[in-house]
Amino acid sequence: MSEDLILGLLSENIVILLAAVFLIVVVLKGVRIVPQSEKHVVERFGRLHSVLGPGINFVVPFLDVVRHQISILERQLPNATQDAITKDNVLVQIDTSVFYRILEPEKTVYRIRDVDGAIATTVAGIVRAEIGKMDLDEVQSNRANLIASIQSSVETAVDDWGIEVTRAEILDVNLDQATRDAMLQQLNAERARRAQVTEAEGQKRAVELQADAELYAAEQTAKARRIGAEAEAYATGVVAQAIKENGLEAAQYQVALKQVEALNALGNGDGKQTIVLPAAALEAFGDAFKLLKG
Incomplete structure (x- = not known):
């Protein structure tokens, strides 16, 4: 076999091999398998082209590029503490926790850079605004309503980012020591007042019962006298009738x-x-x- 023939066969094999490799690369580039917990953002020539959902997806090789792989699992922001002033001018510290998930990744990646930071800032502002509408007693007693109001406001604020706020929690409401001491004094005074009211109501009830007992006794005595008078009158009538007849x-x-x-x-x-x-x-x-x- 001549040298030219060998070189020709070798060149032919190399071309076939390159074609096979190219075909494999094209297949690999054109088929995208997306996990269940993710969505992929595809760009074509630097612009948003499509969003790939979980499963097998097909794209145009070398033209379509998966630029962002976004997890759609629920996420939790780190617990944060915000200072707020209530309607009755009491400084409180609110510990909050927020859970969210990305529904439309094309909005998230192109409209906001730091998702967690943006949500945390939004939550802090909303918490301060909502706390400022309520007295301290309302903050502590109506925590469920406060949480619902905060979640609703956060959902409205982050709607343009393709995000769903699944849960917002107020973990704790902290007060400074001076406010705690004042509240403790107020609580003790309220307990003492309630005890005095309870004692006064008991005395009033005892007087009412005693008066009812005396009234009942007087009514029974009067009733007995009335019955005795009626009996005496009846006897007198009988005697008078006997005298009249006999x-x-x-x-x-x-x-x-x-x-x-x-x-x-x-x-x-x-x-x-x-x-x-x-x-x-x-x-x-x-x-x-x-x-x-x-």
């Missing part, structure tokens, strides 16, 4: 009977009694015996 003799007979019973009771005493009676009484007893014998 005449005066029946009444005299009952009186005489009572007189005799009284005399017998005196005579049956344990000691010896000397009974002195006026003449009128003797005549009355005599009439009584006559009635009884009759």
Whole structure:
């Protein structure tokens, strides 16, 4: 085999090999496999061309370049502390934490350079503005409403950056020592006031119950007297009716009977009694015996 033939075959093999390599490179450049947790921003001639989602994607080799590989996983900003002044002029320190994720990476990479820094600055300003609308008591008692308001304001502010704020948290509200001492004194004074009010209400309730008891006793006494008066009136009516129906003799007979019973009771005493009676009484007893014998 001649030298020219060998050189020709070698050149042919090199061309085939180069063509195979070129084909492999073209395939590798034209096929892009994007992980599930990412999105890729593609540029063509230095300008935004497309955004590749998870899976297999095809691009034009040597023309399309994947310039940015953006993670779409949820991210957490480092915990930050902001000084703020409440509506009632109390200086507080607010510890915040923000979670977000990138939805439109083409906006994020071309509209903002430092995403974390921009979000942190925005959150700090919004927290100060929201705290300034509330008194200290409202900041501590309505933390859920404050968090919702901050998250809503942050979402509106970062919407142009293709970002979604998934959660904003207020971790703690810190006060200086002087404010804490003043609040402690106020709390102790409030507890003492409540104790005095409770004691006064208890005394008032005791007086009310005592008055109710006395009123009830008076009502029962009056009721008993009324019943006794009604019974006495009824008995008097019965006697009057008996006198009307049976005449005066029946009444005299009952009186005489009572007189005799009284005399017998005196005579049956344990000691010896000397009974002195006026003449009128003797005549009355005599009439009584006559009635009884009759």
